[in-house]
Amino acid sequence: MSYFFNKVVAITGGSDGIGKALVDSLLALGAKVATCGRSYDKLYSLQLQYASAPLHTITCDVSNEHDCQNFIESTIKTFGRIDILINNAGISMRSLFKDADFDVMKQIMDVNYWGAVYCTKYALDSIIANKGTIVGMSSVAGYRGLPGKSAYSASKFALQGWMEALRVEMMDQHVNVMWICPGFTTDEPRRYSGESPIDEETPIPPEECAAITLDAIEKQKRYVIMTFSGKRTVFSTRFFPTLADKFIHKYFFKDGKLVK
Incomplete structure (x- = not known):
């Protein structure tokens, strides 16, 4: 019998991309699934x-x-309950900070950080009662600020810092708190990707992202960084930060202009 059989899983942003793949996979595994999104038509379909x-x-x-x-x-x-909450909904950006609009930057923080906080706060009592799991869809940009994605990076740093604190707070309640860093997926436009373009050279199918995420939930992992380039970026930022700065600059800029 599947680990997810009869479990109640709530997923934000489940009408397309990774969220839709998670809905498909979980229903196939016998879970009871709740999801939400902004598009009535997609949810109706x-x-x-x-x-x-x-x-x-x-x-x-x-x-x-x-x-x-x-x-x-x-x-x-x-x-009747929630066993697993997957905070999947997210938006991204591509703009130098000097050109970025305050409304856009605020929206990114409201969706990527506050959206997870709101849903988790209201689901927390049920998750604690069921010794469940809280998942956040994060990004390599939560470990390494990326040019052209300053507000997005800030939202993911906030998300991971909050989840790291929550993870320790929930240890005595036997609730696992974890975050997932997927790569850019094959069928999502950048504004929905939830990932930096540093991984766009090797996009991952949403179904594969969903499978890795569900495996990590079942194994009660702390976090998952899915791609080699993502792991390389996190490693180099931690141990060789100046070299990482140069690598990131070379990748994102050409002749002084943002190209990624």
Whole structure:
């Protein structure tokens, strides 16, 4: 019997990309799944695809606290509990800081950081009661600030710092808190990728990202960095930061202009 059989899994941003692949995989493994997104049409299509499956969908903008509360409370009302929360929803950017708009930078923080905080806060009592798991979809940009993605990097640093603190807070409650750093996936535009373009040379299928994520949840890992280039970037930043600066600059800039 699958580890996920009969478990209640709530996933934000489950209407496409990695989120959709997670929904597909979890339903196939016998889980009860709740997901949310901003597109009613995509969620409606998902519901039609799994008309007879234990799937709950609801429109939600995770940057809105009330929407997050509604998503979590409706999930518990539908299935009675939450065992696993996967904070998957996220947006990215491509702009030098000097050209970036404050509204865009704020939106990135609201979606990538506060969206996870809101959903986790409202789901926490149920997750504690079931000794469950909290997952955050992070990025190499949560370890290494990337040019052209300053606000995105800030949101992922915030996410990982918060999750690291929460992980220790939840140890006595036997709740596992973990984060996943996927590479750029094959069917997602950059603004939904949740990953830096440093991995775009070898995109990963969303189905593979989902499989790695579910394996990490089952094994109760602390974190996963999926790609070799991601692991190399994190390693070089930690042990050879000046060299990493030069490598990142060479990769992202040509003749003084941002090219990645």
